Structure formats: C-alpha cells, structure tokens
Amino acid sequence: MTTTTHRHTVAIVGAGAAGLTAAAMLKRTRPDLDIALIDSATYHYYQPAWTLVGGGCYDIGRTRRELRTLIPQGVRHLAERVEQFEPEHNRVVLGNGDAVEYQVLIVAAGLQLDWHKIEGLKETLGKNGVSSNYAYEYAPYTWQCISQLKGGVALFTQPAMPIKCAGAPQKALYLAADHFRRNGLSVQSHFYTPGPAMFSVPFYAQALDKVVAHYGITAHFGHTLVAVDGPRRTATFEVGPDKQRVTQAFDFLHVVPPQSAPDVIKRSPLADASGWMAVDKFTLQSPKYDNVFGFGDCTTTPNSKTAAAVRAQAPVVVTNVLRRLSGSGGEARYDGYASCPLTTSRGKIMLAEFCYDGVVTPSFPLDPRIPRRSYWWLKKHYLPYLYWEQMLRGRPGPDWHAKREFPAQVPTFEP
Numbered sequence: 001m002t003t004t005t006h007r008h009t010v011a012i013v014g015a016g017a018a019g020l021t022a023a024a025m026l027k028r029t030r031p032d033l034d035i036a037l038i039d040s041a042t043y044h045y046y047q048p049a050w051t052l053v054g055g056g057c058y059d060i061g062r063t064r065r066e067l068r069t070l071i072p073q074g075v076r077h078l079a080e081r082v083e084q085f086e087p088e089h090n091r092v093v094l095g096n097g098d099a100v101e102y103q104v105l106i107v108a109a110g111l112q113l114d115w116h117k118i119e120g121l122k123e124t125l126g127k128n129g130v131s132s133n134y135a136y137e138y139a140p141y142t143w144q145c146i147s148q149l150k151g152g153v154a155l156f157t158q159p160a161m162p163i164k165c166a167g168a169p170q171k172a173l174y175l176a177a178d179h180f181r182r183n184g185l186s187v188q189s190h191f192y193t194p195g196p197a198m199f200s201v202p203f204y205a206q207a208l209d210k211v212v213a214h215y216g217i218t219a220h221f222g223h224t225l226v227a228v229d230g231p232r233r234t235a236t237f238e239v240g241p242d243k244q245r246v247t248q249a250f251d252f253l254h255v256v257p258p259q260s261a262p263d264v265i266k267r268s269p270l271a272d273a274s275g276w277m278a279v280d281k282f283t284l285q286s287p288k289y290d291n292v293f294g295f296g297d298c299t300t301t302p303n304s305k306t307a308a309a310v311r312a313q314a315p316v317v318v319t320n321v322l323r324r325l326s327g328s329g330g331e332a333r334y335d336g337y338a339s340c341p342l343t344t345s346r347g348k349i350m351l352a353e354f355c356y357d358g359v360v361t362p363s364f365p366l367d368p369r370i371p372r373r374s375y376w377w378l379k380k381h382y383l384p385y386l387y388w389e390q391m392l393r394g395r396p397g398p399d400w401h402a403k404r405e406f407p408a409q410v411p412t413f414e415p
C-alpha cells in the first residue's frame, strides 16, 4: 500500500467542540498558520442539548450538523481516524496508513462511551424502556418513554467519575420527576450513583438535596449499575466496597454509560496510568512532550468535562501553542472553570459554575443555588447560538466568572 506523509505546522486530533474551536481561534489569530484537523466523523453534535431532547423540550435534529460544513476556512480537513501517536517522531499515523508530521500537536479526541461494560445493555438500549441521553440515537426515546409512563418505577443511573457533564444524569431525573409531578402520575423515581453525594461541589450538592427531597426521589449512593435485563425489565447494581449485588425492577431505566479515554490515547505514550492524556492542569501542555497540548474531555485535568470548560480552555491552548511556535509571549493558565446548567424543572435551571477545588465562580452576582427562568432561556436559546455561531467560529464569547460569596443557608427549592 502506498502511503503519504503530510506535513503541517499544527495538527489537531479530533474535530469536536475542542478541536473545531482551537482550529478556528488559531486561524482567527494567525490566518497564515498551516493547520490540519483530523477526524473521520460525518457529523458534529451539540451534545449539551440532548438533556433537553430527553425532557421533551428540544428538537434532536437541531443538535447535529455535517462536520465538513464546520471546518474553518483555510484549515485542511483530513477525514481519517488517528490510529497511533508517535510523539518521539512528531508524527501521528492515520487509519489509511498515511502519517501526519507536525511542529505542534493538539489532542482533542473527546472520550469513549463504554456501553459494553454494562452486561446486557447494548442489546436492550432503545427498547424495553431502556434509554440514554448520552447518544443522538437514543435521547428522543427517553422522552418517548417518560411521556408514555402512567405509573410504576423509573430508575436513573450514573457511572463512576470522570464522565462528561457530571450533572447530566440528574438533569434527566429532575425533568422526568417534574413531568410526573405536573401530570399527577404516581411514579417512584430512584437515582443510583457510585458516589457519596448528589454533586462533587458541596455548595451545590446541598441545594440539590433539597431538589431530591422536593420530588420525593430516593437517592442510592455507593451503587454501580453492572447489568440490565431488558425483556425482564430488571437492573442489577453492585453496592459498596464488598460489591454485593442487588436487583431492582423498573418500568423505565435511564442509563449513563461508563466512560474512559479513547483507546488510541490509552495505548499511547501521551497517557498517564489512568489512561487519560496527561497535561499540566494549568497550561494544558504534555509534561513529556513540549510541543504537545491537550484539552477537552480527553485529558487528566480535574475539572468537570463540559463544553463550558472547552470554551475556557481554548484561549489558553491557543496562546500557549502560538507561544511555543514563536518562542515569545506570555504563558496562559486555565483555572479549572466549568459550568453545569442543572435542569431542576421544565422551565428553570440551577446554573452551577465552579473552578478547580470546587471554588464557586458564578458569571452573575446572583445566588446560583436558586433555579431561574432566565437560565433556562440561556441554556435553550443563547448557549446553542454561542456554540454554533461564536465558539466554533473562534470567538469564545463573554467570560464573567468570578469567585463570589453567598449566605451559608441553602435557599428553599421552588420548581
């Protein structure tokens, strides 16, 4: 087989939220820069709206666009998968056998959904009342099931961290619970998580406990979903450190799959022992290879894996990549910012924003534990616009997040 070696100043692996934003920002800053963007996907997805799709509030068709229509002008799109990283040789190898040599590499390959790690799940997903907002194909089925449920038991599960949008498993839960409440339906809702609390940041977790109590949801901590029997409608969990198994019958089951770094990263010298791509959590640079940077869901940075984090990380990567290429300029640092718009009811959102170490950093000087209609509007209308029309075109938009203090008392929850 004849293979070709492509040579580019910057190679970007993955044309998702992170890769497209980095390519567009680099081009906007340095129009002459020679960039290759490598991704074999046909479509690009606006994944944050899948929660709304699963809650019956958004059209799934509006979350997908053809990837080729989003490639920034002047950027070379190589529609292939990267099969191997060879950072010692400043090279990646593609699925067709071609190689791409680079001066600087940006790894933005997202994460991998490990559906297969839950026994019986793949066979039953999309039928037998088993759904997941974590895939374009299934998010509409979530709403189909919820809107047809007349009573019974609804289970919502969360896998071990890290996952993308750690709040998404409970967003599905609250939208469903609100629907059951509004329609006077007697559905017992249960939430299962391996973790010890509803959220990793105690400031928000305490407010979410009130949401859980309001809807009469039963939260099961220390529980990991390990098997699903679709035809019999049962879910099996391992509980606690001794992994005792318990089985629960359901009428509806919303599953969030276990997640890990893409296999191509796990088996590469870029990964650390966890399998994720190792980067300095502030500069987003590989500790082993000075000309390699990583951002988005695929890295070891201990922030919440969100598009909001990508929006904050992109200017840091772009600044540090240009600095590396020119040998001059200041270093940029990422503070761990992420945002998680928690859909606590149909029409209201608790906008959880925070940085590294759980520091609460809202964009607005309002108590973020209070769900607001304005934030629903922000999520449903403004953020999709910001994403498609600004961020993916290299304009990350306004950044007002700041450390702010709020009263210790947790506000009452009103849906």
Ligand SMILES: Cc1cc2nc3c(=O)[nH]c(=O)nc-3n(C[C@H](O)[C@H](O)[C@H](O)COP(=O)(O)OP(=O)(O)OC[C@H]3O[C@@H](n4cnc5c(N)ncnc54)[C@H](O)[C@@H]3O)c2cc1C
Pocket (backbone or CB within 6 Å): 013, 014, 015, 016, 017, 018, 019, 038, 039, 040, 041, 046, 047, 048, 049, 050, 051, 080, 081, 082, 083, 108, 109, 110, 111, 133, 134, 135, 164, 165, 168, 262, 264, 295, 296, 297, 298, 305, 306, 307, 308, 309, 310, 339, 340, 341
């Ligand atoms: C249900 C759900 C709800 C969410 N809600 C929110 C929210 O409310 N707010 C928020 O900010 N974020 C939310 N997110 C998270 C957000 O969508 C992700 O954090 C974001 O998309 C990460 O961007 P990324 O570029 O790292 O990965 P992605 O956007 O997933 O893109 C990864 C890209 O890499 C490509 N790729 C993978 N492997 C290779 C390879 N070997 N070679 C070449 N290319 C490769 C893929 O084809 C893909 O195009 C949500 C996600 C889900 C699933």
